[in-house]
Amino acid sequence: MMKQIILGAWVAASCLLAAPSIAQTDADGLMMAKNNFCGGAMYMHASWNHYWEGTLKRNNLNLGTVSTTTYNLMGNYGITGKLNFLFNVPYVRTKASAGNLAGQQGMQDLSLWLKYMPIEKSIGDGFLSVYGLLGYSTPLSNYTADLLPLSIGLRSKTTTLRAMVDYQLGSFTTTASASFMHRQNITLDRTAYYTTEMHYTNEVFMPNASQWQVRSGYRSERWIAEATYTQFTTLGGFDITRNNVPFPSNRMNAGMLGTNIKYNFLNKLNGLSIVANTQHVLSGRNVGQTNAYGLGVFYIMNMPKLGGKKAKP
Amino acid sequence: MKCRIYIAAMAIISLASCSKTLEDRSQAFPVLNPTKTDANAGNWRPILLSTANEFPLAAPSILAGTPNYILELNEIKSYQANLSQQQRQQINFWGAGAVLRWNEIMRTLVAQRNLPPYQNADGTYPFPNANNPLAYPIFPFANPPYAARAYAYLAAAQYDALVAAHFYKAQYLRQAPYKVDATIQPLLPTSDLPVYPSEDAVVMGASVEILKLLFPADIAYIQAKAAEHKVVRIMAGMNTRSDVDAGEALGKAVANKFIARARNDRAGAAAANPAVWAQFETDAVTRGETPWKSLELPARPPMLPLFGKVRAWLIDSAAMVSIRPAAPPSTQSQKFKDELNEVLNFSQNLTREQLRIAHFWADGIGTYTPPGHWNAVACEDFINLGFSEVRWARNLALLNMSLMDAAIQCWDTKYTYFNPRPSQMNPAIKSVTGVPNFPAYTSGHSTFSGAAATVLSYINPSKAAEYDAMAKEASLSRLYGAIHYRSDCEVGLQCGIRVGAFAVTRGRADGAD
Numbered sequence: 001m002m003k004q005i006i007l008g009a010w011v012a013a014s015c016l017l018a019a020p021s022i023a024q025t026d027a028d029g030l031m032m033a034k035n036n037f038c039g040g041a042m043y044m045h046a047s048w049n050h051y052w053e054g055t056l057k058r059n060n061l062n063l064g065t066v067s068t069t070t071y072n073l074m075g076n077y078g079i080t081g082k083l084n085f086l087f088n089v090p091y092v093r094t095k096a097s098a099g100n101l102a103g104q105q106g107m108q109d110l111s112l113w114l115k116y117m118p119i120e121k122s123i124g125d126g127f128l129s130v131y132g133l134l135g136y137s138t139p140l141s142n143y144t145a146d147l148l149p150l151s152i153g154l155r156s157k158t159t160t161l162r163a164m165v166d167y168q169l170g171s172f173t174t175t176a177s178a179s180f181m182h183r184q185n186i187t188l189d190r191t192a193y194y195t196t197e198m199h200y201t202n203e204v205f206m207p208n209a210s211q212w213q214v215r216s217g218y219r220s221e222r223w224i225a226e227a228t229y230t231q232f233t234t235l236g237g238f239d240i241t242r243n244n245v246p247f248p249s250n251r252m253n254a255g256m257l258g259t260n261i262k263y264n265f266l267n268k269l270n271g272l273s274i275v276a277n278t279q280h281v282l283s284g285r286n287v288g289q290t291n292a293y294g295l296g297v298f299y300i301m302n303m304p305k306l307g308g309k310k311a312k313p
Numbered sequence: 314m315k316c317r318i319y320i321a322a323m324a325i326i327s328l329a330s331c332s333k334t335l336e337d338r339s340q341a342f343p344v345l346n347p348t349k350t351d352a353n354a355g356n357w358r359p360i361l362l363s364t365a366n367e368f369p370l371a372a373p374s375i376l377a378g379t380p381n382y383i384l385e386l387n388e389i390k391s392y393q394a395n396l397s398q399q400q401r402q403q404i405n406f407w408g409a410g411a412v413l414r415w416n417e418i419m420r421t422l423v424a425q426r427n428l429p430p431y432q433n434a435d436g437t438y439p440f441p442n443a444n445n446p447l448a449y450p451i452f453p454f455a456n457p458p459y460a461a462r463a464y465a466y467l468a469a470a471q472y473d474a475l476v477a478a479h480f481y482k483a484q485y486l487r488q489a490p491y492k493v494d495a496t497i498q499p500l501l502p503t504s505d506l507p508v509y510p511s512e513d514a515v516v517m518g519a520s521v522e523i524l525k526l527l528f529p530a531d532i533a534y535i536q537a538k539a540a541e542h543k544v545v546r547i548m549a550g551m552n553t554r555s556d557v558d559a560g561e562a563l564g565k566a567v568a569n570k571f572i573a574r575a576r577n578d579r580a581g582a583a584a585a586n587p588a589v590w591a592q593f594e595t596d597a598v599t600r601g602e603t604p605w606k607s608l609e610l611p612a613r614p615p616m617l618p619l620f621g622k623v624r625a626w627l628i629d630s631a632a633m634v635s636i637r638p639a640a641p642p643s644t645q646s647q648k649f650k651d652e653l654n655e656v657l658n659f660s661q662n663l664t665r666e667q668l669r670i671a672h673f674w675a676d677g678i679g680t681y682t683p684p685g686h687w688n689a690v691a692c693e694d695f696i697n698l699g700f701s702e703v704r705w706a707r708n709l710a711l712l713n714m715s716l717m718d719a720a721i722q723c724w725d726t727k728y729t730y731f732n733p734r735p736s737q738m739n740p741a742i743k744s745v746t747g748v749p750n751f752p753a754y755t756s757g758h759s760t761f762s763g764a765a766a767t768v769l770s771y772i773n774p775s776k777a778a779e780y781d782a783m784a785k786e787a788s789l790s791r792l793y794g795a796i797h798y799r800s801d802c803e804v805g806l807q808c809g810i811r812v813g814a815f816a817v818t819r820g821r822a823d824g825a826d
Contacts, residue, residue, distance in 0.1 A: 062609055098610065100736050102743035102744055142665055144672065191338075191689075192686075194424035194425065194681070198417065198420060198424060199335060199337060200337050200339040201336060203335050203336070206333070242449065242450075244678065245678060245679060
């Protein structure tokens with residue numbers, strides 16, 4: 001899912017921009033209990049009207065505001081209390097408010113995650129838990145990555161390794177994670193292209209990427225409210241040259257500030273939750289300065305209470 | 314614990330299983346091994362040279378057996394005694410063909426410089442300045458007409474330089490160093506062709522001069538390539554330094570004749586001025602038509618509106634007018650409305666295969682342009698055909714002269730009729746590739762492709778049907794891209810075929826067949 005955070009900044013493929021806000025995701029310190037399934041849907045909208053051409057921030061009258069709408073179907077299943085399986089299926093639609101380029105739409109990339117919590121213990125007055133995650137994403141349709149910034153994705157099959165630590169003291173939590181993304185090469189519909197040199201192949205070398213994230217806030221049985229900071233860095237790639245078009249193997253970097261709010265219904269509607277979140281790109285390179293928000297509804301099946309120990313009031 | 318091991322194993326397998334090294338077709342080209350030397354090419358008809366020996370080349374002053382010649386052989390031996398892996402790779406890289414590699418260098422420069430200038434603060438646009446090439450916007454903006462002209466000058470100069478080289482090869486009959494001294498290893502395929510002057514160096518010398526003129530911001534890059542090319546011929550035991558020096562000097566002399574032509578071919582005036590731009594609009598209104606308007610924001614001046622007046626290679630100005638097609642369907646006509654609706658339909662119901670085709674042939678900004686695409690197609694076919702350097706040059710000269718003439722013919726048509734793009738007439742039409750900033754009729758891609766397919770079918774008849782299919786696909790790709798009407802594509806293709814025929818006529822009479 002991580003790659004789409006940065007994609008979000010370009011294609012504004014917001015699903016994963018917003019994904020970190022949902023409880024029991026690939027980026028938080030929450031787990032589903034054994035045999036419980038949390039499923040839901042999220043709507044996300046992201047847009048930008050300035051972007052970084054290399055390090056130069058600019059607008060583009062021939063694009064106007066580029067917006068992306070994403071509909072996600074997501075789920076998280078507790079294989080055990082310590083091992084969860086997560087997925088996300090996004091449908092993405094892009095649009096430019098000015099100029100002549102046609103917006104694109106379609107099924108984007110399926111994401112699958114295994115989330116493992118090997119360590120969970122109390123330290124002082126709080127709880128410490130440590131996680132290891134393995135993620136994989138792959139395109140669900142034959143969309144093109146070669147129409148940036150209106151492509152719905154980058155197409156690169158991505159394997160993510162993530163280490164994460166969560167500390168909860170009373171209702172106050174802090175989560176930190178670091179990720180490495182191995183991104184497979186992609187192919188274009190053309191047989192030659194120029195990056196900083198000519199390439200006579202339809203295959204594009206995709207640089208790997210890294211990401212770290214810190215999130216902190218309030219977490220109770222009923223409410224979660226937190227702020228996030230995420231730094232995505234492409235490990236290689238090249239800058240867009242002056243007045244050129246973006247390319248999938250650009251050096252796309254972004255620093256993003258986000259907020260997440262989640263409300264868990266209790267009593268009669270127990271298991272139901274709604275989420276809302278925002279993301280704002282503070283700094284970037286070869287990406288759009290995205291503002292995004294998301295809204296979602298989730299439901300936990302066969303479980304009267306939230307899974308995992310963290311949801312205790 | 315089991316899970317942890319499983320996760321770690323999965324991750325390692327996943328990360329290790331896929332190599333990310335690209336397989337580049339150009340890097341894998343085999344070394345050139347011509348099936349015949351074309352030793353008589355000194356008799357072939359040059360393009361600009363009055364005769365093959367218009368520029369004199371003195372007899373080699375360093376004669377076989379003299380102490381100075383022995384020094385030259387010793388230079389080769391000293392290189393060969395300590396060749397690095399990188400030097401061996403360079404020998405094989407350049408060994409694929411001098412004409413081929415300099416054509417690729419031009420394609421690289423075109424792709425790098427094919428970027429429209431960003432607007433000024435007041436909404437006007439700056440123009441690149443050849444006299445101050447590194448100031449933004451960097452000179453040139455290597456758009457399709459500029460690129461077509463660049464490829465043509467390069468190929469034509471290479472061809473004339475090689476015809477001259479063959480003339481002197483036959484006159485001086487100097488043997489290759491590996492034939493004179495058996496201790497010198499030929500590291501590339503050998504032949505009986507005399508080596509003075511070196512055909513690689515003559516191509517290099519001509520190419521450097523043409524590229525410096527056309528890509529003045531990149532002279533350092535060009536010179537570095539030239540230095541590498543020059544020395545690999547010596548390292549490979551194919552030429553002595555005097556073969557190379559003589560070839561370079563002859564190539565430069567020939568190129569200067571082409572540069573003189575380029576300075577007077579009217580391309581320098583093709584951008585025109587606001588009064589000329591306004592006149593096109595007025596004329597279209599007078600004819601009762603909707604004039605073309607730039608769809609860019611802010612509106613950008615039309616691309617090289619007087620490129621249709623540039624001096625062509627194979628078609629005189631009267632003939633250029635005579636092959637100009639009739640006007641496109643009037644913007645008032647039912648046929649126009651029908652064609653506009655067809656474009657709208659493609660923009661709203663494009664299949665994935667049609668999108669592939671639109672992108673395969675798009676060759677838009679930041680690419681080597683449609684003429685570059687056809688050069689790439691030609692070169693990838695030629696490497697299998699066993700051509701000599703001079704035949705490579707002759708064939709690429711025919712192709713590229715026809716591509717430049719196609720650009721001239723197409724631009725003449727575009728600015729005769731000055732008709733609007735589909736999206737101007739119906740803003741609901743959105744495209745999957747950039748809308749070119751010049752009138753629609755006729756399609757440049759179609760004209761280029763008709764010309765290229767015609768010339769390539771003459772050179773390589775076994776693939777004629779394939780070239781024809783490629784040209785038709787390239788032509789229709791612009792309709793799929795929703796930036797051209799069907800008339801633009803079909804008429805453009807026919808015009809291109811007509812332009813290509815001029816090159817075929819020349820080819821049949823140049824002595825190479």
